[in-house]
Amino acid sequence: MKMRGLLASTMLACASLLATAAAEVSPPDAQPGRPTGGRIRFQITAVEEGWGGRRVISDAAVEGPPGTDFNVNLQDGRFKMSARFLTDPAPGGGLSVRAKLDTRRLYGHSEAGLPLYEEDAQLHKLSLGFDEAVVLLPFGGGGDAGRLSIEIRPERLPPDETDAPRITISKPSPGGSISIEATKVPHNFVVEAALLEDGREVARGSAEYLLEEPGEMLLRPAGGNGADASAALNLTVERFEPSPGDGRAAVRFDLLGGDTARAALARNWAGVSGLGSEMVYDLSQTYRGAPGKRYELRLRVNLAKADAVSR
């Protein structure tokens, strides 16, 4: 319950923190390990193709350092799409793009007068070169009015004096039906987990996580080489909230038994803490260890090497 309250307050603060994310990001540097030196611009153009041919209805650009993320949101009274693009430099010189498409359409109303929606959630992992473009079709091939597409073209830019993302809107969308957001936050994290029995560590594990990407970590008995895992942690670093110090990370996880049955010990637990700080969860009611013992799960989130260097 305590963690839920903490999560709720965190979520409320999330929007404002994201808005100020740009200001909180460290200034540019020329340290080794930085994937690329310059900035990247994403030209985002909404195009209608219908009977009258091709027509640009909005045009904007998001630019920022490598790893800049952006959202393209479409909304009217019956339709809503949030297209989130998390970008990372790819080893080959291009970009690795995770595109999350969440769509909701009003289907109609029930007999009780309640709205009925069609919802869709998609995750796409794209490899994008600078001689390529992403074409997002919010309505697939189109509708009665033709085809609406969002074209996203990446482009390399020379380094700038600021690392903050910047949005330039050269042609606003009609009626404000399309909006764009951009953030720059670390993407790579190291999560350490420890299982404690009466305050003594009995199992631990560590794994690297990509922001908003779920991953599994095995907690193995301390000192037991090759022993079976005591528990498995399916965890996602959901958000990173920058702050003047080091920022805070929000996680969500399921804790499963370490055997092959993978019985659930905790479902959909969550928490938020500053980097390097511990999140402590009481497992006495859920973990099947020795009777009468008190069990705890402790999590600690830190930036991974690449993001730690860039900050």
Place this chain on the structure above:
Amino acid sequence: MDCKVFRERLDLYVDGELSGEELAGASEHLRGCASCAKAEAGLRHLRSSLKRVVNRHLPPPALEAETLRSIRSRKSVRAGRVIDEGHRDRTPVWRARVVMPAPLFAVLVLAVVALAGWLLFARDGVPARRTVQPGEASAESYFSGYYGGERASIKVVPRASLESSRQ
């Protein structure tokens, strides 16, 4: 004048249409012929009786005026006016026939078609609602033309293919 000739001219004689010589001949024959005198008296009696009957059923004095007014009223309705002076036509407005010159009718049809086209399409052929400018109208149903579309999709394409479609 004998009986045959007199009977041929009997109607003219009774109507007073015979000229002097024929009138004298007919009068002389009538004085000497009882049969023709009886026929002449019968015809005069028939005529006077008819005149009496007809005069007894004269049309109302206003009939002529009413008839003429009704005729003028129908002409007015056909010309597009419903009400004549002091006389309301019983034909409902929605059933009234409207007479219009063919060129005027054609111009009206073209105007309606042009207005419908303007409402449906913007100048460049995209539905008019697409031309709504920020702040001018709500985005309440901006994507309504696409509601029937398919599931959202995403793809990576060569940039050159987009550049070519721009032209």
